[in-house]
Amino acid sequence: MEPMNLLSVSEFLLLGFSSQPRMQLLLFAVFLAIYLAILFENSLIFVLIKIDSHLHMPMYFFLANLSFLDISYTTTTVPQMLLHLLSKKKNISYVGCIIQMYIFLSLGITECILYAVMMVASSWVGGFFFAMVHTGVTMRLPYCGLNEINHFFCEVPAILKLACADTRVTKVVVFVMGVILLMTPVFLILVSYVFIMVASLRISSAEGGLKAFSICTAHFTMVTLFYGAAMFMYMRPASSYSPERDKYFSFFYNVVSALLNPLIYSLRNKDVKGALVKLMGLLGSFPSFRRGEVEQGGAGTQDSWYLLVMEQF
Numbered sequence: 001m002e003p004m005n006l007l008s009v010s011e012f013l014l015l016g017f018s019s020q021p022r023m024q025l026l027l028f029a030v031f032l033a034i035y036l037a038i039l040f041e042n043s044l045i046f047v048l049i050k051i052d053s054h055l056h057m058p059m060y061f062f063l064a065n066l067s068f069l070d071i072s073y074t075t076t077t078v079p080q081m082l083l084h085l086l087s088k089k090k091n092i093s094y095v096g097c098i099i100q101m102y103i104f105l106s107l108g109i110t111e112c113i114l115y116a117v118m119m120v121a122s123s124w125v126g127g128f129f130f131a132m133v134h135t136g137v138t139m140r141l142p143y144c145g146l147n148e149i150n151h152f153f154c155e156v157p158a159i160l161k162l163a164c165a166d167t168r169v170t171k172v173v174v175f176v177m178g179v180i181l182l183m184t185p186v187f188l189i190l191v192s193y194v195f196i197m198v199a200s201l202r203i204s205s206a207e208g209g210l211k212a213f214s215i216c217t218a219h220f221t222m223v224t225l226f227y228g229a230a231m232f233m234y235m236r237p238a239s240s241y242s243p244e245r246d247k248y249f250s251f252f253y254n255v256v257s258a259l260l261n262p263l264i265y266s267l268r269n270k271d272v273k274g275a276l277v278k279l280m281g282l283l284g285s286f287p288s289f290r291r292g293e294v295e296q297g298g299a300g301t302q303d304s305w306y307l308l309v310m311e312q313f
């Protein structure tokens with residue numbers, strides 16, 4: 001990358017998804033609807049788990065934390081993207097960019113670790129720590145001249161493209177972090193699912209086995225979508241980085257996963273459904289719902305994934 005001048009960049013421009021006014025209006029409407037749906041679903045899950053004492057156990061704390069994370073980390077990017085779709089000014093200050101990058105990474109990494117270990121506290125600590133490393137290695141590079149980010153928010157691979165210095169070392173660090181933070185969780189989750197599949201084969205009724213299998217498939221699709229898109233962004237040779245295409249991948253772990261998570265993990269769970277019906281019963285006058293037997297959730301990864309699958313009957 002050739003420096004055009006030696007002045008440091010004081011702000012960046014986020015090009016976003018489109019520059020055509022009509023298209024921008026359409027995207028605004030679609031993204032706004034998606035964002036509102038994300039807020040609604042995830043706060044519903046969060047509130048249900050907070051107010052229903054039957055749901056005060058590790059697996060549901062995991063789901064509540066997941067919903068809280070999904071709201072927070074879409075909120076670090078989507079409202080700004082919506083504003084930029086409506087306005088001609090698409091700039092973000094240098095400091096604003098660092099802050100956005102850091103918060104987004106912290107929450108994103110927390111989510112990556114959370115899926116793998118399901119231990120809430122360690123995920124948050126890990127997320128905020130690793131994000132510091134990531135943001136640090138990216139922002140210690142000089143940025144001068146070029147300041148147009150072909151992306152919808154300040155994300156590491158898109159920013160690195162603009163650095164006016166040798167980025168090889170930084171890219172190696174980003175790659176190694178990707179291996180640790182993406183490959184390890186995927187491996188742990190795969191192992192958990194092998195155990196669950198084996199357990200579901202032992203379910204005596206064919207219908208039960210089939211149901212467990214279909215739930216596993218749904219979870220597995222979500223995990224693939226989330227980690228697959230993130231791996232694609234953070235774990236490959238920099239030469240293959242194409243901003244024009246990559247922002248769509250980023251959109252998957254940013255927005256699509258937050259939209260689908262509650263539907264896949266929480267709202268199919270019979271106790272969460274029970275709590276929902278009960279809440280509606282309190283609000284209106286729906287007949288109260290008979291709850292199924294509630295098993296005590298374990299804190300281990302395999303136990304929790306197991307319960308997440310088996311509790312959906």
Ligand SMILES: *[C@@H]1O[C@H](CO)[C@@H](O)[C@H](O)[C@H]1NC(C)=O
Nearest residue numbers: 061062064065066068120121
């Ligand atoms: C996350 O889980 C912990 C339990 O480990 C719980 O105390 C906390 O309230 C949860 N946080 C949110 C935001 O749901």
